[in-house]
Amino acid sequence: MHELQDIVSQEVVLKDIVSECLELAKKSVDAIEVVVKKTRGISVSVRKGVSEYIEFNNDGKLFITVYNNNRKGCAVSTNFSISSIRRTLQSAIMITHFTSSDRYSGLPNYDTLAIDSTLNLDLLHPIIFDINIAADLAISAEIAAYNFDKRIINTEGVAFDSHFSSIVCGNSIGLLNGYSSSLHSLSCCSVAKEKTCMQRDYAFSISRKITHLDSSEHIGKESARRSIDRLFPRKIKTTKSPIIFSSEVAPSLFYNFISAINGDNVYKKSTFLLNKLGKNIFPNFLNIKDYPHISQGLGSKPFDNEGVRTKDNLIVDKGRLISWLLDSYASCKLGFDSTGHAGGVHNLLIEGSGELDLVNLLKYMGKGLLVTELMGSGVNIITGNYSRGVFGFWIENGMIKYPVSEITISGNLKEIFRNIIKIGNDINKNSIIQCGSVLVSEMQISGL
Template structure:
């Protein structure tokens, strides 16, 4: 789509009676191939183009979207948006982002686009290699398949305040899922990786072997008695422990007063030395963006610095409610109001690798999978189902399952110790994390 059409849509909205307007265009293509037991299972191609429009009339606003971008459809989109805005309730905090916070080009080159577009045959070959290597691991008895995917996306924003920006990215991914054991003793394991450039992916065979290894490592688990003991969250899933923090420091949660961290800004909530960094401009980053979804410039910052909470995650609306400035964390789809999200988070590593954390802890649990988390957003009380392996004297004594760990996140964060085994696997990354004592519910 020609970005001039976005300017035309915004101009048409102003002409129809809107005081301000913003138009968004999102375009996506993807190709995915999956195999199972050596047979081609699915080839899926997706192409989508969508247009969104948000208009403001006084303190009223409305958002509409559609996939038909013909001139007739655009005219109806404008007409509908303006009519809806006239009927909407007043919202004193709804507006475009302040002009002095907007990003201005030229935007940094983040190297998010890979010119290489694999064929369906290439993706099938990658998926087959991943599955074959998973099935070849000793102890693997079945397969949930292998898959490989390519995608390309572009997102453009134009506002009546003069902002015009677009960013695009490609994605490549390979995954495999293996089954070990028989009957009621079957265990599953999986591995997958995603990157912006095809050349940055690990070898498909390595991904498959890790999926098989994960499945076999979970065979013959035992149940353990309920206890309180040190718990280590493996680096593959450790960011799941940090995820509730982001919701708790989101501007909308703070404005509503529904966050367990609502009184903690500027206070130490982690131990000294713990740092959670955000880098929106990481080259080839899965969470990189030169501006947020309201056109506000993104910037690197420490959300947690030496244990201290330094900022809320603010979009324009939440910032207005709190009497603060937007921090460039707006996140929105084509319809509906903005939420918030962060870009490329990294919990900085500590001194000990996973083995060192286990030796320091002595006896406890290493969590390797998590499911069904439960959080009371007002109090921070948190629990999650999990499985993993038990260790004694710093050495694994075998897999364990049907466990729930629980605690209060304010208490957990204060005692959390990062390991040194940081790997960049996604948009948010963490080393393994040790909590010196958590309630463990077992048999």
């Protein structure tokens, strides 16, 4: 294990860098915000038992934002020397001479800042960056995939990543705080072949703690199973049908929702949910909550990218939208308080009926489409129009009949959200948006 004290010492060094920058800016700007991040880690990819690449990284970035007469200037540097800090600061100040005055620009309110935050979210579990250990994990997953079935003829690579980061945020009104975290992942993509048909699919696991990753054997076998299940897909006729978004792809629906209620899109009036605050947009059994303080949570953090304290947020209550996602600028524009979402959501929990696993959800649907992969980016957040290429499985009598491909599903997100009738309990833990499979009563399917 890395000595945690070394990482704590790194955090202290970063705080010194931020303090130095704040001190240099005292007489030059009205206000300043400084964020510095340092990341170290290793990435290893293997294929057919041979390492394709091994990458060590030791990266750092310094972000300086200054305000003079309500004019904003930003500059970034990867060099933490005093001379570089001075040049970066001067660049940010120079930019303010060419930007327009904006009365909404400025630092967050002092009362919202994580001045004295001492939350222990248990985010830091680093490991020794050992190439052999990393390669052995990846090779074990690949071997498990090959051994699963003779139809697995290749992999598109098995990758192991391990990184830890320290981030410190400070500003000219008293904030100087930081935290450190780690993240580990293992993924495998298998290629199956039978006769003239070839298909590929993948499995992966992400965790703050390496011992909480799924086993390499499980990841290899799961990727192999999924690839084989996809063999010999069929086309289906154009129709309207119930659709289940599997728990691997269901979070994408709610990423669209997050984008639609993001404060930037709201004040720019570029969202299909513009006038929906306080109104029902989901069925009344559905709640959406953001929990930034879950121990070891993938999205947990004590403060957002501006240093604003994070807190639990109820976003959708019994289907009703009750909160936008706001940073300090958007909150000023819209006349609300910051919700601590500069940088996005944290651990978003989609709470629905939740009593059915995927097997029973398929039985509940009876006949329809199970979507397991989404392709393309045909989503218009301004209108809500939705169109995506998909791969999946046709369901009859609650059972998988055959795989399907070369089809498109479409609709409007307003209707899709309203037409959610069940959410499964098979929660995807590899995403900061945690939800089970989602059953939508009807969508357009374009095929033959």
